[in-house]
Amino acid sequence: MVTFQSKWRYMFMFLGIQLVVMALLSREGYQKRVNYFIRIFRKANTTAASSRNHTAAGVIGGDVYANLSHLPRTPSHGDGMPYCPKISPLIGGPIHVNFPSGLSLAEVERKNPLVVRGGRYRPPDCEARHRTAIIIPHRHREHHLKFLLYYLHPFLQRQQLNYGIYIIHQAGNYTFNRAKLMNVGFREAMKEEDWDCLFFHDVDLIPEDDRNTYVCDSNPKHSAIAMDKFGYKLPYKMYFGGVSALTPLHYLKMNGFPNNYWGWGGEDDDIGVRVSLGGMYISRPSVKVGRYKMIKHKLDKGNDVNPKRFNMLAKTRQSWKSDGMNTAEYEIISRQYMPLYTNITVNIGTEEGLHPRPPASPARKPTAKVPAQVKQKESSLTKDS
Ligand code: UD2
Ligand code: MN
Numbered sequence: 114m115v116t117f118q119s120k121w122r123y124m125f126m127f128l129g130i131q132l133v134v135m136a137l138l139s140r141e142g143y144q145k146r147v148n149y150f151i152r153i154f155r156k157a158n159t160t161a162a163s164s165r166n167h168t169a170a171g172v173i174g175g176d177v178y179a180n181l182s183h184l185p186r187t188p189s190h191g192d193g194m195p196y197c198p199k200i201s202p203l204i205g206g207p208i209h210v211n212f213p214s215g216l217s218l219a220e221v222e223r224k225n226p227l228v229v230r231g232g233r234y235r236p237p238d239c240e241a242r243h244r245t246a247i248i249i250p251h252r253h254r255e256h257h258l259k260f261l262l263y264y265l266h267p268f269l270q271r272q273q274l275n276y277g278i279y280i281i282h283q284a285g286n287y288t289f290n291r292a293k294l295m296n297v298g299f300r301e302a303m304k305e306e307d308w309d310c311l312f313f314h315d316v317d318l319i320p321e322d323d324r325n326t327y328v329c330d331s332n333p334k335h336s337a338i339a340m341d342k343f344g345y346k347l348p349y350k351m352y353f354g355g356v357s358a359l360t361p362l363h364y365l366k367m368n369g370f371p372n373n374y375w376g377w378g379g380e381d382d383d384i385g386v387r388v389s390l391g392g393m394y395i396s397r398p399s400v401k402v403g404r405y406k407m408i409k410h411k412l413d414k415g416n417d418v419n420p421k422r423f424n425m426l427a428k429t430r431q432s433w434k435s436d437g438m439n440t441a442e443y444e445i446i447s448r449q450y451m452p453l454y455t456n457i458t459v460n461i462g463t464e465e466g467l468h469p470r471p472p473a474s475p476a477r478k479p480t481a482k483v484p485a486q487v488k489q490k491e492s493s494l495t496k497d498s
Contacts, residue, residue, distance in 0.1 A: 174322075178267050180271055181271065186226065196242055197242055203270070208322060210264065218452075225453070230450045233276070234270060236274075241273055243328045247277070251281060252413075253414075257317045257410070258316050261314075261316055262278070266278075277308075280457065281459060283461060284458050288463070289375075317410060318340070318408075320336075321404040329359065333359045333367075333388045335357050336397075337403065340355065353388070367384075367387035367433070370437065371383045372437065374425065375419060378419050
């Protein structure tokens with residue numbers, strides 16, 4: 114009888130402990146705690162193993178949407194709201210990044226109920242300390258854009274930022290020009306709001322740790338310091354590609370970005386050189402947090418390697434003051450306020466200018482004379498977006 118009673122006692126105690134553990138796990142933020150324990154465990158493991166293994170093996174991350182579900186659905190924006198804390202309590206560290214098939218923009222919208230028209234967001238329960246615009250140069254990468262939006266929105270919300278996402282879409286099929294699109298993005302975003310930091314962001318780079326805050330430093334910041342494609346290491350000291358962050362003052366000090374790099378390559382190094390020509394340094398987060406996964410892809414049609422890039426790079430010191438923000442010519446074709454981003458479609462022209470003459474065909478029949486303005490209008494109408 115006595116043994117039977119103590120058996121029941123142990124059984125109840127066991128069930129009780131299980132209930133407590135389950136209650137703890139199902140509370141908000143359980144993922145963070147589980148990750149915390151996993152990290153302690155992994156740390157012990159990796160100290161024993163080589164440090165090379167640590168960077169190569171990567172870190173187990175959590176769900177980027179965890180920590181956000183308790184935010185009030187009805188924002189109380191207004192006077193008297195307290196400032197958000199200096200370090201956001203919603204930050205969770207490493208993020209698990211994968212690319213689920215069948216993801217739709219509608220699903221991304223559903224998961225981000227507090228994002229408003231044009232891809233704007235403000236924390237609902239406190240006054241943000243920072244206003245950050247994300248500028249994304251883009252053409253024919255809708256598939257990558259969907260994944261970036263899926264990860265970037267919650268990532269920025271966890272950092273309690275007041276933010277907006279701008280897609281700068283190059284119209285037409287002429288050779289791509291990443292740096293010139295950034296100049297367009299800078300000017301057009303600043304027209305809309307007094308942003309205090311601009312993040313220039315490749316569409317295919319997914320941040321893997323939200324301690325990599327999208328806030329500016331006192332010097333231009335290169336955020337994508339550790340990418341999977343470079344073995345989570347900086348490829349070379351002056352590297353400035355992928356994701357970088359500048360204040361409007363930094364941007365103006367270096368006369369923005371070059372407009373004359375058509376095609377792949379070189380423009381990121383030119384921008385890096387401009388930082389020092391503008392009297393500034395490159396700042397970086399630690400390799401532990403500045404981690405990114407690049408969605409694998411081939412070189413795009415319309416973005417061939419630029420064979421002039423090395424010659425151009427050798428002349429940055431002479432060209433930076435006469436080629437940059439002060440000489441960026443373009444015309445906006447449309448501005449659309451989409452649910453998850455603002456889309457700006459722009460004609461940035463070609464090496465020959467904004468409205469280049471169509472190449473003369475050798476065997477041309479005599480036709481009635483067409484006024485030059487009409488020709489120009491027609492050539493811009495043929496550009497697709
Ligand atoms: C590297 C750099 C990138 C840039 C480029 C040279 C990394 C992670 N990034 O990228 O910052 O310096 O070399 O130009 O090393 N894009 C389009 N449509 C196109 C072509 C490009 O949207 O047809 C945009 C898109 O945002 C893309 C970015 O331009 O992420 C850079 O082009 P890329 O991804 O083809 O070049 P990649 O990965 O070698
Ligand atoms: Mn890429």
